[in-house]
Amino acid sequence: MAIDAEELKGHLDGLLLAVLTGGPLHGYAVIEALKARSGGELALSEGTVYPALHRLEREGLLASEWSSESGRRRRVYSLTRRGERALGERRARWESFAGTIGAVLAA
Amino acid sequence: MAIDAEELKGHLDGLLLAVLTGGPLHGYAVIEALKARSGGELALSEGTVYPALHRLEREGLLASEWSSESGRRRRVYSLTRRGERALGERRARWESFAGTIGAVLAA
């Protein structure tokens, strides 16, 4: 079952940061990587991912560079130092969040 | 760390259904029960919970009754049969969601 838009809210940024720990990727490749890493569950649209990447760059968690390799115009994103730290916080927050929700749901 | 508004989106309904498996509760008590069961992490406001309870009742997952016991006017909510089924689905969805997000974040 594909993931619902509403349940994803607030959790997207961490996913984007996480997928970039494997090395820089351009936007389109980020979408594919998320799909691959989630077994197809995370089939995010461009209208979701591109604005989020812009936001993360604006916040200084990502840096981007235009690349004309292979003739095609691509914007390649990479994690900044601050982005790495933020990812650490995101992971901790997720553990806490998932623990809380899981506990209440199971009760 | 208290739970953020955005990350909770889409997950609240399941929590409300779950907290009512212990028996009927009125709205204010639902808020307290969630706080207690989450170790204080889920400190939800009335502006969050009351509309959600109304929505769930409108969807037929909860039923409510006015109670004047103790002189105080209270609306007591209980799970319907459909609500119980919906809770089962919510729990399954949560497992799937948490598994997917957790896997991508950890990768």
Place this chain on the structure above:
DNA sequence: GCACATTACCTCGTCATACAAGGCATTGCA
């Protein structure tokens, strides 16, 4: 008896955000 916190309900407006829809340009393939 009086002030004030607590219990208990409600609604309205605001904000953040995921997404659909639409547009543009290039490459590659049938």
Place this chain on the structure above:
DNA sequence: TGCAATGCCTTGTATGACGAGGTAATGTGC
């Protein structure tokens, strides 16, 4: 030559949690 895929973008919409504000009764301390 047409059409899919790659690759980028923006705008508008819907959703949903929350803050702020309102009402009223009960309980408590002085």
